[in-house]
Amino acid sequence: MTSPGDAANGSADRDSSGRATYELPPSEFGDLRIELAGKIDVSTAPGLRTDLLNAVGSKTDGAVVIDLGRVSHLDDFGALLISELRQQAEADGRGFSLIQVPENVGRILSLVHFDDENVCRPLPEKERPNIVIRLGRAALGQFFNTRYMISFLGSAVLALLTVLVRPRSLRWGDTLAQMEKTGVDALPIVGLISFLLGLVMAFTSALQLEQFGASIYVASLVALAMVSELGPIMTAIIVAGRSGSAFAAELGSMRISEEIDALFIMGFRPTLFLAAPRIVAAMIVVPLLTLFSDLFAIAGGLVVGVTMLDLTPHSYISQTMKTLTLFEVMWGLMKSVVFAALVSWVGCLRGFQTRGGAAGVGNAATSAVVSAIFLIILFDSVFAVIRSYW
Amino acid sequence: MTPDPIIQVDRLVARYGDDTILEDVSFTIDRGEVFVIIGASGCGKSTLMRHMLGLDRPFSGQVKVRGIDIHGCTDKQFRRTLRNIGVLFQNSALFGSMTLAENLALPIMEYTRLPQKAVDQLIRMKLCMVELSGFEGHLPSEISGGMKKRAGLARAMALNPEILFLDEPTSGLDPVISAEIDQLIRHINQSLGATMVIVTHDLGSIMNVADRAVMLDKKRRGIIAEGDPRTLRNSADNPDVRRFFRREARSESPAR
Known part of the structure; x- marks a missing residue:
């Protein structure tokens, strides 16, 4: 332990180019003198810090005097060190002073506003707003979100009506590109997943139906389940993951880089210009994808039926045709059109709602997929209810 | 010289x-x-x-x-x-998901052995150097272009x-x-x-x-x-x- 009577010294040396030392010479007035020398900077100040804070803390009375006369260079890390020593001294109600401040050191100290009460003193802890305020803010946020959603729904419907009335107002080149991205490019993954789904469904149901000698009904089960329920849902979920998120991310990036504002100022309607091509493209290609999905699933069921259940391809297909009615197929396709509209609409909505920076774009993409899947399931339930009262 | x-x-x-x-x-x-x-x-x-x-x-x-x-x-x-080397990029390249203080703290915490409290104070000094004191808790999207430039400069100078x-x-x-x-x-x-x-x-x-x-x-x-x-x-x-x-x-x- 260092008492003021003893001379003590030390050094911190982490960088060969600069060496910082300190001395604690004896002082006659009972105060603590600290003589700093050398380069007190980013590489040396953190090393000196512990020693000096201990030296100041080991004594609880008498002023602290820091002699900077031999300091050759000091940066803001050095200023931090001095400021921390001052805080420690003042916490004990002791005096604090700097002596022999060289001109270049003084310049740094003034640059960091060393004498400014607000800068070099610890900040009081920020109070968290109380629960009522936070609840109110969350409720308001939800309210504005809902309001924006409704207004965007209206503007999307208006844009689609505009397209119906004046088809030339739609950007067809853009729409075709989106159709390719949303539809053609998704075909392999939709086909593969549906094929496997058909395979699994046929396999699982075969285990049960075979016990009753009803294995031919595997064909009916696969066809009916796919065409009226799973085909539209699976396709819509894949499209939500592939394209809904892409819409949100693309429009979100355009939003934060002010491209959407630029469109608006040039007199375009952003919804008509950006959202309409995407929504129209999705509504055209998703039903087609759903048809493919149905076909691939039936093919998957056929493979199981022929290889495991000793059915002939002909009997499997004719049983499938017997089960399916035109109404079932159209019902499934109608659902998929609605799902497509929902997925692309909510993707564009989240894109337009994006705020902030890169993180905002990520949140928009996530939120687009989550909202889309929720809407798909919600509307599927609505369709089920409608059909039960048909 | x-x-x-x-x-x-x-x-x-x-x-x-x-x-x-x-x-x-x-x-x-x-x-x-x-x-x-x-x-x-x-x-x-x-x-x-x-x-x-x-x-x-x-x-x-x-x-x-x-x-x-x-x-x-x-x-x-x-x-x-x-x-x-410190760099101030043209668009400041501040990390949008972090507050100004967190942007500055990132390199300081990585390369020096200072406790959090000292780093906080250092960051206030640095922000003060570029006339941004009081904006520690702001996100880059909440400040103006000139302030972003200055915050980017402060981050470029984080390790002097x-x-x-x-x-x-x-x-x-x-x-x-x-x-x-x-x-x-x-x-x-x-x-x-x-x-x-x-x-x-x-x-x-x-x-x-x-x-x-x-x-x-x-x-x-x-x-x-x-x-x-x-x-x-x-x-x-x-x-x-x-x-x-x-x-x-x-x-x-x-x-x-």
Whole structure:
């Protein structure tokens, strides 16, 4: 332990180019003198810090005097060190002073506003707003979100009506590109997943139906389940993951880089210009994808039926045709059109709602997929209810 | 002051694909100097800076920072060199998901052994240096363009690097704030002794801060003038250089 009577010294040396030392010479007035020398900077100040804070803390009375006369260079890390020593001294109600401040050191100290009460003193802890305020803010946020959603729904419907009335107002080149991205490019993954789904469904149901000698009904089960329920849902979920998120991310990036504002100022309607091509493209290609999905699933069921259940391809297909009615197929396709509209609409909505920076774009993409899947399931339930009262 | 080169660019050739942007560019920057790279838009200023930082690889030639060839050295040497470099990017490149304080704390916490409390105080000092005290808890999206520039400058200076690269530090700012940033650059250069490499075409800023300048030209794909900008303005032989400094259009105006 260092008492003021003893001379003590030390050094911190982490960088060969600069060496910082300190001395604690004896002082006659009972105060603590600290003589700093050398380069007190980013590489040396953190090393000196512990020693000096201990030296100041080991004594609880008498002023602290820091002699900077031999300091050759000091940066803001050095200023931090001095400021921390001052805080420690003042916490004990002791005096604090700097002596022999060289001109270049003084310049740094003034640059960091060393004498400014607000800068070099610890900040009081920020109070968290109380629960009522936070609840109110969350409720308001939800309210504005809902309001924006409704207004965007209206503007999307208006844009689609505009397209119906004046088809030339739609950007067809853009729409075709989106159709390719949303539809053609998704075909392999939709086909593969549906094929496997058909395979699994046929396999699982075969285990049960075979016990009753009803294995031919595997064909009916696969066809009916796919065409009226799973085909539209699976396709819509894949499209939500592939394209809904892409819409949100693309429009979100355009939003934060002010491209959407630029469109608006040039007199375009952003919804008509950006959202309409995407929504129209999705509504055209998703039903087609759903048809493919149905076909691939039936093919998957056929493979199981022929290889495991000793059915002939002909009997499997004719049983499938017997089960399916035109109404079932159209019902499934109608659902998929609605799902497509929902997925692309909510993707564009989240894109337009994006705020902030890169993180905002990520949140928009996530939120687009989550909202889309929720809407798909919600509307599927609505369709089920409608059909039960048909 | 004896010349003490801290950055040496030696016969640098920069190409993107088949496009040659810079052909055979050589110059040196001395320790402690404020060095400005100027030139018309599209002449390769940013390309030159990206090569000097090791972000792009040169087609041929060398860039030496503190004597180390940054394109030919080991990864470890390169990373050690980078610790002595701070960069203010053109769009500030502040991390949007972090507050200003967190943006500054990132390098400080990584490379020094200071406790959180001391780092917090250091960050307030640094923000105060760039006149941003009170904005510790703000996100970059919540502050203005000039404030972003200053916050980016504070982050570039987080570890008090020996070399600061500033890419258009005053572009898009009003003249008062530009002048304040110039003053800040001068202050930091004098008090912290940092070498500054500035890419800019803000004439006022060039005259205020630069010790030395090189001017790049698109046609020549290289340097057409080098020296003190005040001398260049008054006595350059090349008409392109004079036009740049006197802010003149390339041809006479038709409404004459």
